[in-house]
Amino acid sequence: MAVKALKRTWSGSLVVGRLPEGCSLCMRGEKLVLFVTGLCAKRCYYCPLSSEKRGRDVVFANERPVASDEDVLSEAREMDAKGTGLTGGDPLLKPQRTLHYVKLLKEVFGPNHHVHLYTTTGKHVDREVLRRLAEAGLDEIRFHPDLASPIGLERIRWASDEGITTGLEVPAVPGMEEALKRLLIEAERLGASFVNINELEMNDENYFQLRLRGFKIKEGSLSGVEGSEELALKLLEWAENELSLNVHYCPSFIKDAYQYRNRLRRKAARLAKAYEEVTSEGLLRKGIVESPSLERLHGLKEALIKLGVDSKLAFLDSSRRVLELPVKVLEEAKRLGLLKDMEAYIVEEYPSFDRREASKTPLN
Ligand code: SF4
Incomplete structure (x- = not known):
């Protein structure tokens, strides 16, 4: 078992081992955020999706509504994107569309344009679609399983067998320490190369559901939930000694202070x-x-x-x-x-x- 030191990244996030490439580009504001669909079969109570997107089959490239491929490409060019994160909802509820975008981005911007995809561990994510995503050039996949009763985790093995860098994307939900540890152990056993832990965030959309469960925003934060960061730090310290998996913790301030602001700066510099x-x-x-x-x-x-x-x-x-x-x-x-x-x-x-x-x- 490799013992790796816990480090702070340049942006203030914390990592045990290596920072996933998708996170690295995202923090520098170099990733286009391509929202493939608002459809999702899961009902996570902490889902932060806005009502404008949740449950709606809509496409956005950053904030731009997408009516054609040209909208996606223009947005990527305007920010000089070095990569794209395909997100939702669950993009793989629209597999043809997702595959189309992976191919399009690789064709137009070349093989070094890093593409990562967020999805769930639902039945629709089968070996065939993972094989086709790998063929299309998908670089990285991030599964978001159910935290309390994760099913379908064998998809981690299937995706990494296809040569896709595979990880989990999970929120640090206070009270879920043991469940999250079990998930990380299982992810490592199945060949995942990383886990990205997000600080649980409260926004207008999930406020009621989170308050109902007794969560509240921590002092001095705009959206970070009290106790979430403490749990993430515990998990990192535990992973440092117990796992060889790369584990990254992304605090809520990163999204505003780096991810979003750096993206704006890149676009502004090109459009001024x-x-x-x-x-x-x-x-x-x-x-x-x-x-x-x-x-x-x-x-x-x-x-x-x-x-x-x-x-x-x-x-x-x-x-x-x-x-x-x-x-x-x-x-x-x-x-x-x-x-x-x-x-x-x-x-x-x-x-x-x-x-x-x-x-x-x-x-x-
Ligand atoms: S998987 Fe993601 S998009 Fe779907 S309900 Fe959960 S948090 Fe929302």
């Missing part, structure tokens, strides 16, 4: 126009001037160009009747008295497909 700056949060910041009169906006743009502002830094959106500028240029225009009777704002937008507004502050 000449007059936009990327904030440390990964938002796009710019100045805007609004007026019902296109003529006045034209006049302002011309005046700025005469003052030496590069025309690329003053974009007039005629349909929205908005002139977009760098914040510094907007402030200078205000100082020179060029904005009289026009409304000026500093705006921050998400680098999402719909450029959702994060804030709009009137220029003082």
